[in-house]
């Protein structure tokens with residue numbers, strides 16, 4: 309249920325509505341808007357009777373939220389959410405490109421790639437210190453040492469850092485060193501991880517599970533938001549199908565689907581979405597044309613020596629070309645491209 313206040317509702321009237329909701333044993337979530345304030349209600353098991361709330365002073369109407377996800381839905385909040393990541397905003401007019409290696413392998417590798425992607429126009433640096441690998445014998449990431457490398461590169465190059473936490477305990481470490489917590493496809497429904505990320509001060513990049521529906525993705529986001537962290541960015545990264553010409557099938561229709569159902573920003577990852585480097589550029593451009601708020605792309609200076617996902621990594625020169633194309637395409641979509649930050653507060 310969403311209680312929409314009149315335009316001229318006073319703070320006192322809003323407070324009365326919140327109190328009334330709480331007296332019913334429910335949670336009230338005031339949502340200030342540019343036009344008017346709305347107050348969302350969660351915690352009800354059945355349907356609520358709108359008339360009890362509509363009779364309160366200052367209330368315009370009480371409308372049921374029909375979707376299973378509430379706080380991330382467009383019904384709940386019509387305006388697009390803009391998420392701040394170390395001073396870089398995702399979800400506004402400017403497209404954001406996150407780039408970097410799949411995994412942090414060494415300081416030299418990380419700083420080389422970071423400098424190259426920043427020069428080409430990436431606004432955020434990616435790189436995994438904890439890698440969710442299919443095989444236990446594959447490179448698992450450098451762990452906290454990888455996070456320390458990311459933090460050092462962050463200071464030296466000046467790009468905020470996005471990195472994955474694999475479990476609730478790992479969130480604390482990512483909070484110490486980075487600017488955004490990535491929750492990977494394999495962990496999209498790791499509910500204790502989602503809840504822990506929901507208690508974080510850092511924004512969350514939530515990747516779609518490889519067989520997750522859009523509704524499941526949005527319900528996963530709801531877990532994070534419901535714990536008090538409204539700063540969630542979604543990411544389409546391909547789903548598993550019968551296709552053999554790609555690693556995954558990049559579902560670009562997820563972008564307009566999410567935009568219709570939710571106010572949260574959505575990025576596309578054409579690297580994991582295709583798994584083949586020659587497909588990254590065309591699918592990156594298609595993502596922008598589909599209305600994505602940005603891209604996350606794997607870049608490696610020596611892909612043939614990469615410790616993970618080398619076959620989908622593009623080299624810095626290709627990334628420069630990709631950024632040029634994205635900058636040329638953006639105006640067609642009424643967008644521009646976020647420049648790398650010049651400085652960012654810690």
Ligand code: PEP
Nearest residue numbers: 436492493494515545580
């Ligand atoms: C990654 O971004 O490095 C990653 C592991 O992606 P995904 O969770 O989408 O497979």
Ligand code: MN
Nearest residue numbers: 410606616617
């Ligand atoms: Mn990868």
